[in-house]
Amino acid sequence: MDLLTPYQLRQQIKTGQFQGQTSGLASGYVQCNMAIVPQSSAAEFLLFCQRNAKACPLVAVSEPGQFLLPELGLDLDLRTDLPSYRVFKQGELVDEVLDIRALWRDDLVSFLIGCSFSFEEALLAAGLEIRHISEGKNVPMYNTQLACVSAGRFSGNMVVSMRPMKPADAIRAIQICSRFPAVHGAPVHFGDPQAIGISDIRSPDYGEAVSIKPGEVPVFWACGVTPQAVIKQAKPDFCISHSPGHMLVTDLLNSSLASF
Structure with a gap:
């Protein structure tokens, strides 16, 4: 395919x-x-x-x-x-x-x-593993407490996608994804999920959970499912x-x- x-x-x-x-x-x-x-x-x-x-x-x-x-x-x-x-x-x-x-x-x-999904190609080319691809799953996505800027009736919080990585790989991912602002750019957060309002990393709001291995941290990118959450509120x-x-x-x- x-x-x-x-x-x-x-x-x-x-x-x-x-x-x-x-x-x-x-x-x-x-x-x-x-x-x-x-x-x-x-x-x-x-x-x-x-x-x-x-x-x-x-x-x-x-x-x-x-x-x-x-x-x-x-x-x-x-x-x-x-x-x-x-x-x-x-x-x-x-x-x-x-x-x-x-x-x-x-x-x-x-x-x-x-x-x-567009910037994942660049991450893979740099030798970074994309866990949901290697596990054959849909990327895990989460509602957060990161507020969006309102416009008329449209307001709400950001949805993020998550890819677990070792800290050194997370820093490399930030460098790579900064080149792609048209497809979400660099991550918005990595580390403690509760810091952005995610109570259970094992239970994504969309997509499927992936394994997080010892020594890895969850890395979060702004996600295009955000409009669905905002539309639901509007x-x-x-x-x-x-x-x-x-x-x-x-x-x-x-x-x-x-x-x-």
Whole structure:
């Protein structure tokens, strides 16, 4: 599966042949979180993303009703090309589906947000282990007490993803990820989870728990699931997001996002 091009992977997703999480797939290419909101909420949500670029680094924003984004990939369709979608009404999760064509509306605006899966390639290239990849799991993600900057009705706390590392590797990861501000950049915290409001590192709020070996510390990055937590609090009439770990795989190269 990891040898597939982004286009080939999207075709398998489009036809229902692949429905899993996308970490480690289509190496070298940008993956995106997605949030889709009605046009009536789009300006406030755009401002929220701009004010919280660490958690919500924007890769692209659609026009209202636009679902084809050729600048992101060949034959790329936002309604069919993610392995799994979540549907929210009044801020509550009401469904998880494989295709959103039947839900599409002409007033929907799509926000494509950089994903930590993109910088994992650089970490792997430096010889650092990514535990959820080596264990075949979805990355563990946690709600925190790190407050986001509010924008209109959108407010709340940051969600983080976690990768355990030895302290020396954590410092190396900070150096590497600082080159990729468009996909969350450097970690926001490492060490004591309770310092950022995580009471039980063994019980992630999203994704799956991974092993933390003796001598390792948990390293936390801002996560693109943050908008889902914020949307749940804002309670817009309608919203669609990716399911955690089930990203849009684009034709953009990760190297194109490096700042230096």
